Amino acid sequence: KAGVTQTPRYLIKTRGQQVTLSCSPISGHRSVSWYQQTPGQGLQFLFEYFSETQRNKGNFPGRFSGRQFSNSRSEMNVSTLELGDSALYLCASSLAGTGGEAFFGQGTRLTVV
C-alpha cells in the first residue's frame, strides 16, 4: 500500500512569487492535514481538509490556502512568498472522520530567496 506522497520534494522560489505543493494521501484516507516545520516554531498545523471541505484551520495568514479534490488529493498554495516561509511543509493523511493515527509524507522543502 503506497504511503503519503508529496511533490515536489524540493523547491526554490523568489520572494513575492507563489507556490503550489501537492499531496496524495494513502488510498482510502479522506482527511488531509498540512503542517509547517521550521527550526524556530517546530511543527505547526496549517489546515485540514475532509471530503473537499476545509474542516479546521491553524493560525496562519490568508496567503496560505489549500484545497482538496474529489479523489482526496490536496494542494497547498502560498502566495506572495516571504523569506520566513522557508520551511519543510508536511502533509498527513488520516482514514476518515476524526481520531486514529495520522501518517505523514516526506515533505516538501521550500526555500525562499
Place this chain on the structure above:
Amino acid sequence: DQQVKQNSPSLSVQEGRISILNCDYTNSMFDYFLWYKKYPAEGPTFLISISSIKDKNEDGRFTVFLNKSAKHLSLHIVPSQPGDSAVYFCAARGTGANNLFFGTGTRLTVIP
C-alpha cells in the same frame, strides 16, 4: 502558547539500556496522544499512540504511559538500539479534531 512541551531537547543512552522520553501538556481537552520519530528532511514516522481512557500502551520495544492527572506522558524504549537515534515528537489531539499539537522534539542518541 506551547500546549505540548518536551522539556529535554536531547537525550543520550547506551545501547541496550532504556530510553525514557517525556512530554507534558496543558490542555485538558486533549484525548489522544501520539509519538512520532523523525529524521532530518523527512516526514515524521508514527510510532505508537494512546487514548486518554488508557494509561499504558505497548508495541514491541515501545511503551507509552499516560498520567492524566499530571498531564504527562512518556515513551519508553527497551532495549535501545543505535537505529533508534532520531528526533522524537510527542503530539496531542482534542476530541472531534484531527489537527495535532506537537512538542518541540527530543533528539535521542543511542551510543553503541
